[in-house]
Amino acid sequence: MTTLEVNSLPIDGNRLFSTSLFAGAAAGTIVDVALFPLDTLKTRLQSQYGFIPSGGFRGIYKGLTPTIVGAPLTAGLFFGTYDGFKNLFPNVSNNVAPIVHICAGTAGEVVCCVTKVPIEIVKQRRQASPTQESIVKIIKKAYTSEGICGFYRGFWTTVIRDVPFSMLQLPLWEYLKKELKVFTGRPLTPLEVALCGSIAGGVAAALTTPIDVTKTQIMLANNADEQNLKNVFIKIYKTKGLNGLFAGFLPRVMFIMLGGALFFGSYEKACTIIESKKKRDKYL
Template sequence: MDEAEAAGPPPFALAVVAGGCASATVDVAIYPLDTLKTRLQAPAGFAVSGGWRRLFAGVLPTALSSVPGGAVFFGVYELTKARLEGVAHRTARLTGADPSDTLPSAIAAALAESFSCVVRVPFEQLKMRMQLAARTRQASRRVSLPTLFRQRGMGGGMAQLYRGLAPTLALDLPFALVQLPAFEHLKRRFGADDDAAGGAAGGSVRADALAGAAAGGLAAALTTPLDVLRTRHVLRSAGGGGDPSFLATARHILRAEGMRGLLRGVVPRTVYMSLGGVLYLGTYSTVCRVWS
């Protein structure tokens, strides 16, 4: 066990700062892979939706939401996890059972993701529309950030900007429920292996990076169908054809493309989230370790 782990979870303020840094790092650094994934999932197809052109289209709304979104997520996550772990250990002492490490992480991840989505959802919708309007510079200018905010606001106020909240929660909650408990477990496992091998201080960073990559890739692969549903739902809602339900969008994909349609973009999404896990969770753990 390293010094950071022996001291317990990072203080709330440190978790907020480290979470913001980690989120900004990953969202901007590997943004082109997210653009490719979104275009692969688009109903119009990859080439029509922009292909390999303008892969940083929509990076501004992502950058604007990444710092507060990451700060909120990790602030809520660490605070909730610490409280729940305290309850679990007190309960274990009373019952004589082993305390659960997975349940506090899972509950904390779900609560943190819910709060984070409130910050990120309006920007996620804008980002996807800008990614798919990047066929030409002229089209990109018509889908600028101020224009989209005006269109969504005039079409129904803030409720329009949060139209994608339900499908985003339907995707991000299962993702967080897989990623964070897996990361915490693998971090301890890889860290123990490094300690047993007599690893140096850099072993902790290596354990965090490996755990982040494995947890991110696993969560991404398992939740790809939900990601396809979320992308199609938001794009159909924005296309002027009414506001279809989540289930209606799923039925439409299955009729038109079969199960294969729900797995569109699984490879770039898994690669993206594996790299993201290294940067996101690795950066977060490293910042906490350095400054604690």
Template sequence: MGSFKKNLLTGGVAGYVGTCVIYPIDLLKTNVQASKESSVVQVARSLVRHEGIRGLYKGLGSNLAFVVLEKALKLSANDYFRGVLGERHFKTKYWKTGGRDLPAHLSALAGGLTGTVQVVATNPMEIVKIRLQMMQGKGIANPIIMNTAAATTVSSPFILTGGIGAVQVIKSLGIRGLYRGSHITLMRDVPYGLMFFTLYADIKHRLRNKETNVTSFPNILSAGMIAGMVAAALTTPIDCLKTRYQSVEGAKFKNFQQVFTTTVKERGYSGLFRGWKPRAVIIGSLFAIMLLTYEAQKRFITGTEEES
């Protein structure tokens, strides 16, 4: 099992690279799920018309700080849990040698534990990101706008984003507010981690070169993309509900049941899958790029392949 600190660093770099590449699509997905616009094209046109191309990167700077921490935690935690479970199962700390792979049920357990741990960083990151992304074309008369359902805004071509906007959101929410909806985040991240890391490990193993026992970088990219898209598509309903609950509009919802029943009433059950296509592309691309970067760094540092 590699150094946890080393994996934390490589995971952070991987998260940084992946997020910069796919952020515009993520912003569009968030707006589709939480706004009245029904398609990515409508949201993109509206955003570019009001804010220009730069609007597609609204909130990226402040989001990166959280992303680096969250992705570093996710990838390093999964490696850690796989290592611990592998050592116990194979009765040796050198279980990765000889091409031995973690059994599917233990791989799933490691992924589920990873999903649980990462919520510590994921929830604050996502609630700040959602609030910043949803401030489309609005000025801010008072920071409280980000913490109430009935808050008003002053029309202005200026929008408070970036580091200043993030600070305003954090101040208005407080520590407790940053973890609003964390139970819904858990409902999404645990199943996601369970599905993603199990699928990724299995696909990566199947694509491994039988002679060298090494998975090529293109195949790592493919494994990450496929696993990410499948897990993302299947967890879209919870992600959609979480986005509404954590947005400014979400202050009117008292609990998960209320946001669920309201969403179904307004949009139908099909509305729970609103934004599933961009979400699948976003998550699939993000994890493909992240894992490629992560594996490349580990191979460079150690000189050998390490399984994620």
């Protein structure tokens, strides 16, 4: 292998947009439905209403419908954008590869937030509703009070949370995959990809929990004035200290570690199935 080949390696996982889109949709649906109860508990722990008034351990599947509708689209858009961006740089140096992964993850998060935020608002208000409001009533209330903007409350807070998360998770995931591939000397199995995703997700989740708590309280607030990231962050810290900023820490880390394993493992498996089918169809 020449020096150029050593220092300029293909970024692992260059895939067609359609493959990434459908595989991401499948993976997103699997992980969001499977881990929905844990997500509900995390939301209620972070709620300004308190865990018990928000529902406690009751009705842990409240808000599942918008998740089932939105998860395929959101995850599909993320991976379609992420892999599509990586495909623009098929050969880069090992030093530059993390920058490509960071930029690809940032682009993916911003694009998928267009569908993610409205779904999150409806889902989290349903999960933490002290008055047991229906999904239809939540949608009507949001639209009546704020119009379309009511469905994008916390949009930039979500972006501010998810972009740093991706900047931590995705380069770490890609790095772990690369190192494990070198160690094993063969292509990774979906289970090994899942393990890398779980570790990367846990690290990113732990470090971004305060932003997630702030985002949750902005989305759950009935008062449209309570939307300033800085003010809400300071308010949480002044009233509850560091414990408040890290509310729901354990469920969030567990959720994302399990979710990372399921998400990346399912994604890799779905990609393998789709690509194998395309190859078979090509030669038929």
